[in-house]
Amino acid sequence: xxxxxxxxxxxxxxxxxxxxxxxxxxxxxxxxxxxxxxxxxxxxxxxxxxxxxxxxxxxxxxxxxxxxxxxxxxxxxxxxxxxxxxxxxxxxxxxxxxxxxxxxxxxxxxxxxx
Amino acid sequence: xxxxxxxxxxxxxxxxxxxxxxxxxxxxxxxxxxxxxxxxxxxxxxxxxxxxxxxxxxxxxxxxxxxxxxxxxxxxxxxxxxxxxxxxxxxxxxxxxxxxxxxxxxxxxxxxxxx
Numbered sequence: 001x002x003x004x005x006x007x008x009x010x011x012x013x014x015x016x017x018x019x020x021x022x023x024x025x026x027x028x029x030x031x032x033x034x035x036x037x038x039x040x041x042x043x044x045x046x047x048x049x050x051x052x053x054x055x056x057x058x059x060x061x062x063x064x065x066x067x068x069x070x071x072x073x074x075x076x077x078x079x080x081x082x083x084x085x086x087x088x089x090x091x092x093x094x095x096x097x098x099x100x101x102x103x104x105x106x107x108x109x110x111x112x113x114x
Numbered sequence: 115x116x117x118x119x120x121x122x123x124x125x126x127x128x129x130x131x132x133x134x135x136x137x138x139x140x141x142x143x144x145x146x147x148x149x150x151x152x153x154x155x156x157x158x159x160x161x162x163x164x165x166x167x168x169x170x171x172x173x174x175x176x177x178x179x180x181x182x183x184x185x186x187x188x189x190x191x192x193x194x195x196x197x198x199x200x201x202x203x204x205x206x207x208x209x210x211x212x213x214x215x216x217x218x219x220x221x222x223x224x225x226x227x228x229x
Contacts, residue, residue: 031215043219092157100165103217105157
């Protein structure tokens with residue numbers, strides 16, 4: 001399966017600042033996604049990163065807060081904007097090669113906002 | 115709407131004993147079912163999937179899962195647990211319809227294997 005490199009692996013940020021998380025896949029994938037995992041909880045889908053077009057956001061997530069780019073089939077970024085302590089979470093990049101295929105994940109970015 | 119339920123927040127077993135982590139699902143259409151494991155400070159790792167075919171699916175690290183359509187369950191099993199199996203386990207279902215890109219994850223079950 002593909003390998004996803006995600007960075008940074010962790011960061012501590014100040015309230016009101018923004019952080020951009022990068023996700024690089026070692027081979028082409030059809031779909032890329034961004035998930036959030038709050039402490040002790042399950043995964044929540046933030047958005048589907050679409051190549052060359054605007055991401056598709058899930059209910060409760062908006063582009064102004066979580067802008068996403070996907071310039072090609074192997075790279076995507078997620079920005080967490082104007083951060084508050086409530087944004088403290090693990091952010092996970094994932095990819096899939098097709099309809100019947102599994103999701104594979106990066107190792108995650110653990111974000112703490114002070 | 116698609117959903118999965120993991121009724122146990124935590125499962126405790128002794129090393130060498132069999133383990134079961136439970137998962138039930140609710141889907142409209144054919145289920146696409148997955149199990150993932152998450153170790154501390156790591157992303158999720160794929161264990162196994164059921165798309166179609168044999169109800170007993172074998173996966174990584176000696177894990178297997180049994181698809182039971184009548185009970186809408188997809189329990190994860192291993193005949194002999196290892197201490198190194200201690201981790202957080204997630205069951206997931208993929209939308210089999212038009213929103214096939216969406217995965218729905220359960221709440222997770224923490225597995226503790228004691229020596």
